[in-house]
Amino acid sequence: xxxxxxxxxxxxxxxxxxxxxxxxxxxxxxTVVVRSGxxxxxxxxxxxxxxxxxxIDHWKPMKMVSSVHEAVANGEVYDYIFVSxxxxxxxxxxxEMIIESAMKTNPxxxxxxxxxxxxxxxxxxxxxxxxVILSCVSLIGCTNIDCVVTQMTPDNVQLGVFENPTxxxxxxxxxxxxxxxxxxxxxxxxxxxxxxxxxxxxRWQKLLYNAAVNTSTALTDLxxxxxxxxxxKEAIWRPVMREIYAIAKSDGYTLPPExxxxxxxxxxxxxxxxxxLVDVRMNRMIEVETIVGNPLRIAEKxxxxxxxxxxxxxxxxxxxxxxxxxxxxICVDDSVKEYxxxxxxxxxx
Amino acid sequence: xxxxxxxxxxxxxxxxxxxxxxxxxxxxxxTVVVRSGxxxxxxxxxxxxxxxxxxIDHWKPMKMVSSVHEAVANGEVYDYIFVSxxxxxxxxxxxEMIIESAMKTNPxxxxxxxxxxxxxxxxxxxxxxxxVILSCVSLIGCTNIDCVVTQMTPDNVQLGVFENPTxxxxxxxxxxxxxxxxxxxxxxxxxxxxxxxxxxxxRWQKLLYNAAVNTSTALTDLxxxxxxxxxxKEAIWRPVMREIYAIAKSDGYTLPPExxxxxxxxxxxxxxxxxxLVDVRMNRMIEVETIVGNPLRIAEKxxxxxxxxxxxxxxxxxxxxxxxxxxxxICVDDSVKEYxxxxxxxxxx
Numbered sequence: 069x070x071x072x073x074x075x076x077x078x079x080x081x082x083x084x085x086x087x088x089x090x091x092x093x094x095x096x097x098x099t100v101v102v103r104s105g106x107x108x109x110x111x112x113x114x115x116x117x118x119x120x121x122x123x124i125d126h127w128k129p130m131k132m133v134s135s136v137h138e139a140v141a142n143g144e145v146y147d148y149i150f151v152s153x154x155x156x157x158x159x160x161x162x163x164e165m166i167i168e169s170a171m172k173t174n175p176x177x178x179x180x181x182x183x184x185x186x187x188x189x190x191x192x193x194x195x196x197x198x199x200v201i202l203s204c205v206s207l208i209g210c211t212n213i214d215c216v217v218t219q220m221t222p223d224n225v226q227l228g229v230f231e232n233p234t235x236x237x238x239x240x241x242x243x244x245x246x247x248x249x250x251x252x253x254x255x256x257x258x259x260x261x262x263x264x265x266x267x268x269x270x271r272w273q274k275l276l277y278n279a280a281v282n283t284s285t286a287l288t289d290l291x292x293x294x295x296x297x298x299x300x301k302e303a304i305w306r307p308v309m310r311e312i313y314a315i316a317k318s319d320g321y322t323l324p325p326e327x328x329x330x331x332x333x334x335x336x337x338x339x340x341x342x343x344x345l346v347d348v349r350m351n352r353m354i355e356v357e358t359i360v361g362n363p364l365r366i367a368e369k370x371x372x373x374x375x376x377x378x379x380x381x382x383x384x385x386x387x388x389x390x391x392x393x394x395x396x397x398i399c400v401d402d403s404v405k406e407y408x409x410x411x412x413x414x415x416x417x
Numbered sequence: 418x419x420x421x422x423x424x425x426x427x428x429x430x431x432x433x434x435x436x437x438x439x440x441x442x443x444x445x446x447x448t449v450v451v452r453s454g455x456x457x458x459x460x461x462x463x464x465x466x467x468x469x470x471x472x473i474d475h476w477k478p479m480k481m482v483s484s485v486h487e488a489v490a491n492g493e494v495y496d497y498i499f500v501s502x503x504x505x506x507x508x509x510x511x512x513e514m515i516i517e518s519a520m521k522t523n524p525x526x527x528x529x530x531x532x533x534x535x536x537x538x539x540x541x542x543x544x545x546x547x548x549v550i551l552s553c554v555s556l557i558g559c560t561n562i563d564c565v566v567t568q569m570t571p572d573n574v575q576l577g578v579f580e581n582p583t584x585x586x587x588x589x590x591x592x593x594x595x596x597x598x599x600x601x602x603x604x605x606x607x608x609x610x611x612x613x614x615x616x617x618x619x620r621w622q623k624l625l626y627n628a629a630v631n632t633s634t635a636l637t638d639l640x641x642x643x644x645x646x647x648x649x650k651e652a653i654w655r656p657v658m659r660e661i662y663a664i665a666k667s668d669g670y671t672l673p674p675e676x677x678x679x680x681x682x683x684x685x686x687x688x689x690x691x692x693x694l695v696d697v698r699m700n701r702m703i704e705v706e707t708i709v710g711n712p713l714r715i716a717e718k719x720x721x722x723x724x725x726x727x728x729x730x731x732x733x734x735x736x737x738x739x740x741x742x743x744x745x746x747i748c749v750d751d752s753v754k755e756y757x758x759x760x761x762x763x764x765x766x
Contacts, residue, residue, distance in 0.1 A: 284732065284735070287636060287637075287732055287735075288636075288732055288735035288736050288738075288739060289736075289739055290735055290738065290739050291751075293749075293751065294735075294738065294739070294742070294749060294751075295735055297738070297749065298734060298735040298737075298738035299731065299734060299735075300731065300735060303727070303730075303731035303734075304728065304731050304732065307724070307727075339751040375656070375724035375725055375728075376724055376727075376728050378652070378656075378725075379653065379724075379725050379728040379729070380728070381652075382648065382649065382652035382653050383633065383636055383637055383653065383732070385647060385648060385652075386633070386636075386637035386639055386643075386644055386647040386648075386649060387637050387638075388647075389637075389639065389643065389646070389647035390637060390638055390639050390643070393643070400642075400643060400646065402640075402642065402643075402688040
């Protein structure tokens, strides 16, 4: 039986764990696109320290390329494109653009969006009608810092089919989902791979954590445990989570009441650095639009008010501005300063 | 006539401009306490680049000491203690402690608090009943970076007597106020020194700016103009200012409606770095309690809800936690991380 062809775009910690898992199971032929750090990854490989796989030195996926273009340069066709790059609709290259050349080569390619946030499937459904778009929601604690991958908690994913009005054959979509589950699930419960029959509900539940925890750690440059020590749980996380509950409800999804406290306490003692904080520290763009902007737009549509989340959003948009300027995506001329006269300045009184 | 003796505590930009002004006018003998950077200041002096005084190299005040203790070591007595250190009730040395040794030597010493925030006089009135405490609210754009003082906008201060139930003789307090105004005011209107007959009103008005602008620039590491470009005015500054209006009103103070837009636009084109942002960049503690915490406590007392200001407050408290840890004032043991099992971790679903 020929192996399933998977193009894995995004070599963050999560992508590397997924690639390793697929190769470990042996049913897939994985091509990993490493967009940044390709030279180091392709020469030295990855150092993996994992609760699931133990310690591995110098690991390289069987196929490694530096771009999606390169991955299809010889006419390669993929059954699945596993997307674990960050979802940045406010960047010059949102993810539906990144995978464009691979989508063109096969009308049957399914896309797996292994990313946080809500409404992330919308731009893909619009650009690629008829393609199956799968949702992968991951609960995993892991980091990849300069090819050193640390996995602190076991891989735990929920896989399902996104609501998609352009899909003709729902049964076929389910088969495509089941096949991926079968090649990703490990023996003896070494990872948790669940079929998700209510994708949007799952995403709202995950958002409860991300909208509160990722965001506030990113804004204050403190890990989860330190933000909690500083009083964040009651003062910030809980009020933000309550607003997510209300927005989800207006969207038709009732989140379990006990989830609030579970999510508040899930990172206790871990001194965990959420991905958004890692991004801020590395001066990389943050997923502010899919994690905070989209929920707020849903709130606005339903006339919901969410002042705590709104503050988080606009402060993070400013952080994004700072990151974009550092990356040269925004150019500000601050050479001309307009000094004021006493009279002008004293208008404040 | 003997000169008025002024002890100036706090050699930030504002303190140096005040010391220079007092010496320039010639009616005061000024002793400047330089707590950090004393060596450089006492050997090389200050480089001043000022819209008001022009360029001065190697300026030193007549008397410079490295601590308040040193300033009173030989039994010196001061008519005024001008306090322009930061007001940090949450630090190991709040400002009523810093000036303690100088307060003991003279029961008639008046204190001038040239600091931002509301309710800042309360700890001083409690610790030093009967002393005249003056309010100095300054609208000035200036920075002091490693003994280089840049003054971008003219000095503009409002001086008044704080409400003080421990004061027996209000007329005497007014005389003490008038005397300081007369030694600080420059000829030909080179600075603006106004008598403030409604100190708390003035402080609420200044707070409108500080609670919105200082705080959000400090949280996002962007100067005023960049935060404005990133959409801050309508999304953050205005909602925060509206909450300050409401809290001030509950406290008995009606702020002029037109002030909102004046404060929103007052920094246009200046690319100004507010002091709180400077502090964050230098890893120095920030005035979060007097600028945000005290107004919120007043709101709470009157049953006011201020979610935008509350978010600002709690995020800044976390920034303060980060700064305190870097300064060694907080010690966190993050060497023991508690990893979790799949089951525990998966409770989130």
